[in-house]
Amino acid sequence: MNNLANMSIRLGLIGTAAALLLALVNYFTEPVIEELSRERVQSALKLLVGGGTPGAKEADPALDVSSRWPISPGGGWILEITAKGYGGNMTLLAAYHPDGRIMSAKLLDNNETVGFGKKAEAPGYMDIFVDKGADIPQSKDDLGGDADTVSGATITFNGISKALRLGSNLVKEWEAQ
Amino acid sequence: MKKIIGSIIKDNPILMMGLGLCPSLAVSTTVNNALGMSAATFMVLLGSNIVISALRKQIPDDIHIPAYIVIIATFVTLVDMLMQAYLPQLSKSLGIFIPLIVVNCIILGRAESFASKNSVSRSIMDALVMGLGFAIGLTAIALVREVLGAGRITLGGSGSTIKIPGLSSAPALVFVFPPGALIVLGFLQALFRRLGEDRPEKNSEVKK
Numbered sequence: 059m060n061n062l063a064n065m066s067i068r069l070g071l072i073g074t075a076a077a078l079l080l081a082l083v084n085y086f087t088e089p090v091i092e093e094l095s096r097e098r099v100q101s102a103l104k105l106l107v108g109g110g111t112p113g114a115k116e117a118d119p120a121l122d123v124s125s126r127w128p129i130s131p132g133g134g135w136i137l138e139i140t141a142k143g144y145g146g147n148m149t150l151l152a153a154y155h156p157d158g159r160i161m162s163a164k165l166l167d168n169n170e171t172v173g174f175g176k177k178a179e180a181p182g183y184m185d186i187f188v189d190k191g192a193d194i195p196q197s198k199d200d201l202g203g204d205a206d207t208v209s210g211a212t213i214t215f216n217g218i219s220k221a222l223r224l225g226s227n228l229v230k231e232w233e234a235q
Numbered sequence: 236m237k238k239i240i241g242s243i244i245k246d247n248p249i250l251m252m253g254l255g256l257c258p259s260l261a262v263s264t265t266v267n268n269a270l271g272m273s274a275a276t277f278m279v280l281l282g283s284n285i286v287i288s289a290l291r292k293q294i295p296d297d298i299h300i301p302a303y304i305v306i307i308a309t310f311v312t313l314v315d316m317l318m319q320a321y322l323p324q325l326s327k328s329l330g331i332f333i334p335l336i337v338v339n340c341i342i343l344g345r346a347e348s349f350a351s352k353n354s355v356s357r358s359i360m361d362a363l364v365m366g367l368g369f370a371i372g373l374t375a376i377a378l379v380r381e382v383l384g385a386g387r388i389t390l391g392g393s394g395s396t397i398k399i400p401g402l403s404s405a406p407a408l409v410f411v412f413p414p415g416a417l418i419v420l421g422f423l424q425a426l427f428r429r430l431g432e433d434r435p436e437k438n439s440e441v442k443k
Contacts, residue, residue: 068294068295076306080316145331210412
């Protein structure tokens with residue numbers, strides 16, 4: 059019994075020391091990480107709308123869409139969409155014209171595989187979806203000569219394509235109302 | 236010094252012992268990632284070796300594995316948080332493989348076989364040799380894969396690249412994929428084994 063208590067106390071002390079150290083480091087790093095994330099979203103928003111201006115953020119407008127911003131002038135929406143990738147959930151930011159065509163898109167948070175799914179973060183990757191509405195590519199076959207862009211990362215591509223199609227349909231619904 | 240260099244080759248964790256292959260093969264697509272992963276693994280190895288060695292007489296045998304895992308996981312989380320805050324680009328590109336350092340067998344292996352039986356100063360030296368060996372192995376794999384598979388070498392956090400004439404327009408894509416990583420690993424293992432062989436003295440043949 060004494061031996062068990064002794065071991066428990068020692069393991070508990072190691073765990074407590076570890077928790078205290080992590081809490082201390084987290085106290086300093088958390089505000090920096092939050093600020094970086096906020097800056098990343100803001101710069102992505104500006105980049106996505108080009109000459110337009112994103113309006114006030116609205117939270118949770120639909121399932122799998124965590125935020126939306128109206129674009130002015132010219133109309134359209136920017137959506138923050140959750141997509142399913144190879145490494146779990148991915149966060150996408152996509153700007154749509156009022157008719158549901160994709161203006162631009164950017165992959166934000168993701169756990170995709172380095173050298174494969176991570177390619178979706180590269181500039182130019184989202185060009186395969188830009189200016190597409192009803193004919194957003196759904197499979198490699200729809201990409202024609204651009205199929206190499208997604209090779210080795212089909213699940214990432216499928217997840218992004220599905221999320222962008224969801225966004226396009228939602229924008230069309232909202233604009234029709 | 237000669238002994239340290241000898242240890243880096245003969246006890247190389249990736250190329251001689253075959254340890255830590257999962258993250259090594261996954262992140263060795265660019266030299267930049269390999270250097271970042273090496274630095275993160277070295278920090279965890281150094282921290283855990285120091286703490287485990289300092290506490291080796293306080294940790295009973297029955298709970299040594301959970302205790303080591305808690306210590307290693309603490310350092311990994313610490314490195315992960317610091318990278319996210321101060322090296323966000325590198326943290327993004329290494330992704331899930333930073334938290335996965337917890338299960339890298341080099342770290343637990345050195346804790347179990349060395350740090351738990353030796354003094355703090357010797358454990359620091361072990362972390363230096365193992366960390367450097369891991370960095371050399373990982374960077375060598377990444378250099379070959381990036382040159383042959385992408386026809387370029389990525390330098391620094393800015394992402395500037397050196398293009399390799401002839402290869403950048405027609406790279407051998409197989410080296411970007413896992414089979415290419417295993418092929419490169421195999422050739423580099425053969426090279427390191429050759430370098431690590433104890434060669435007989437030239438005079439010994441004459442004497443015979």
